[in-house]
Amino acid sequence: MRCIIAVVILLGVSVPCSRAAQGKGTVQEMIAELKKGEPEQLKALEALEALGEKAAEATPALIELFAQKNESVRLQAAITLGKIGAVAVAPLTNTLEAHYADKPKDATTPARFYLVWSLAFIGPSAKSATPTVVKALADPAPDVRRKAAYALGRIDAEPAKVVNALVSALADSDNDVRQTAAESLPKMSTAAVPVLIQALQTGKDELRPVAIRILGQIGAESAPAIPELKTLLLEGKTLADPAADALAGIGAKALPELTAAAASANGNVRMLAIRALHKLGAAAVPSFVDLLGSKHLDVQRQVAALLGGMQVQDKSVVIALGYTTKDKDFQVRNNALNSLRQMGSGAKLAEPYIIALLTDLDPNIRVNAFQTLQGLNIDARPGLKKALGNPDSAVRITTASLMVQLNFEVELAVPTLVEGLKEKNSDLKMQAAHALSLRGLREDEVLPIFLDGLKSATASIRRQAIESIQRYGVKAAKAAGPALINALDDADDSVCGQAMAALRIVGAQPKELFPAMVKVLRRKDTSLHQAASQIIFQVGPTAIDELVTLLKKEDAPGVRLACLQTLAMVGPPAKDALPELVKALDDPAARARMTAARALGNIGPAAKNAEDALKKAAQDADVNVQQIARAALVQIKADPNAKDFQVQGVLTPGDPFDRARQGHFHVVHTYPMKKGQRYQIDLTSPWDNYLRLENPRGDQLAQDDDGGGFPNARIIIVAPEDGWYRIIVTTYSGGASGPYTLKVK
Secondary structure, X not given: OHHHHHHHHHHOOOOOOOHHHOOHHHHHHHHHHOOOOHHHHHXXXXXXXXXXXXXXXXXXXXXXXXXXXXXXXXHHHHHHHHHHHHHHHHHHHHHHHHHHHOOOOOOOOHHHHHHHHHHHHHHHHHHHHHHHHHHHOOOOOHHHHHHHHHHHOOOOOOHHHXXXXXXXXXXOOOHHHHHHHHHHHHHXXXXXXXXXXXXXXXXXXXXXXXXXXXXXXXXHHHHHHHHHHHHHHHHOOOOHHHHHHHHHHHOHHHHHHHHHHOOOOOHHHHHHHHHHHHHHHHHHHHHHHHHOOOOOHHHHXXXXXXXXXXXXXXXXXXXXXXXXXXXXXXXXXXXXXHHHHHOHHHHHHHHHHHHHHHHOOOHHHHHHHHHHHHHOOOOOHHHHHHHOOOOOHHHHHHHHHHHHHHOOOHHHHHHHHHHXXXXXXXXXHHHHHHHHHOOOOOHHHHHHHHHHHOOOOOHHHHHHHHHHHHHOHHHHHHHHHHHHHHHHHOOOHXXXXXXXXXXXXXXXXXXXHHHHHHHHHOOOOHHHHHHHHHHHHHHHHHOHHHHHHHHHHOOOHHHHHHHHHHHHHHOHHHHHHHHHHHHXXXXXXXXXXXXHHHHHHHHHHHHHHHHHHHHHHOOOOOHHHHHXXXXXXXXXOOOOOOOOEEEEEEEOOOOOEOOOOOOOEOEEEEEEEOOOOEEEEEEEOOOOEEEEEEOOOOOEEEEEOOOOOOOOEEEEEEOXXXXXXXXXXXXXXXXXXXXXXXXXO
């Protein structure tokens, strides 16, 4: 029916498409049809909707339909009234007023809901209904209040008459009402601002964040709220974050306050202000240029990183970033260089500064500078060869280091680097040693230099020393292990993170590693927790006693979980931890209980004494604990004399994601392998599985999807060294889980 109407209109032909379009008498017929069954009602409603305002005399009959139970009929009646438009406003308003005259207490009566909705459908023509719709904001039914808030944003209501009511609705007990009121208020613009400011000053706690957000959405007209928002930002408490965003929404008028906040003594406030200034875009660029000289290092770093992405290639910006590349802080220099690189050809004015970075003490900056010059179509290679003859040893050594990094004329650079190992300047000596480490040269000479470099006052030198030690792997463990552990307490977070990465590769004595990793796991900053857990896993098979001791005395959840996860990987050798694993089945944390059950299952038949505890765990409130406990019960009943290693396991949605395959659950099993021995690892399951194998240091050696025939995986490998290898059971598709069988022979 409606398609025919559309075609007729497009053709410019006036052809009635139904009896309802033929005159007044037919409207009466449609009204009569509204008193019949649902099919007749819907057909009549469709015809009346097509007539629009010509169906005005049907308004009372349409309103009566709101008392019916059929929701399709009620909704179509409301839509039809919306099409009738202005002439339906008075009847709808009067009917709604009559409801409120009776002070309704029923929260389920649909009539009021559809009366309000009809007014919303009508839109601006229903402006005269504003006072009545405001009353609907206090209706006992949440859905009516929601539609009232929606309607006030649709009917072009006079802001002064509705703002207070809408702001009050922001504290409504119903979330949908609050959200709808919040969506309508920005349309009230200037009139809403004083009321929202008042809400900030005296409103309920749950109201204030919403008021702040709306002020930001209103934009520049919310400028009177700037002092209040600035106060909230500088307080640095819960409302500081939304206050910063609101100031950004207000725009350039809030620029002085945000710039001042970027100098706050509170680091979180500074970062919120920088984020807000960045949102302001071009208007904030002059402030950003000034902030490059901030006394706060975090501000310098962040501003230097953001300026390039703001796509403003003003000369003052380019020169300021160029000058900033001379800063003593590595991160500031590097961020400024990256910003210049983002500017492309617009960074040409900074060429002298970028060329100077070719001899920077940090190797990463040197390479970045070379690549940035390439982006500017400047060939720096002839200059590098020439710089090898510079009388300044600092220029010669840093140039030779860069040439090794770039693999450019290395044979010319190495003699300069060997000479640099005799330098009195420790930083230059470090540069030479670092470059030689890239080629694995002069191990005995350079390792002492790197260890001495860990004492440097320059964070980038300390970090570079650790990177270099890391390249020599386990060969550096005896000499460098204790120093790397000490570096975990470095004041610079990048040095600390690099030390953790190096320890995973270089290693150290378990008696030294364990206390250090436990100390890391106790930190509130969790960024290093995963790496610390991996190191504990790495040495776990040879440190069962230490793990058991930790479980007995530790309450820190991170430490306990790391111990349990390690014991779960260890398998049969973890039998000495049996009593602590059984106790852990009652741990308050479901993840800990789940991991303890997995560890008991992986111990196998030697864990038979844990059978009763596992039966109890099989009734755990957590479904993942239940599944793993049941699988463990099967594992401990396996044949202890079996020649081949076999696990009947289960992968659950409660298991952590694999670090190599993000979004995929995984389980880790460890297995001892002998150098030169051939092993076949088979993973079978009813779901599409995936198998990974890592060496004792956690480096991936092999991976497979369907090597055992879809959906099963198989890895065949000759072990390159003795040790406990990590077999990772995971999935091909994210989110998969279920039972599996793992065999090693």
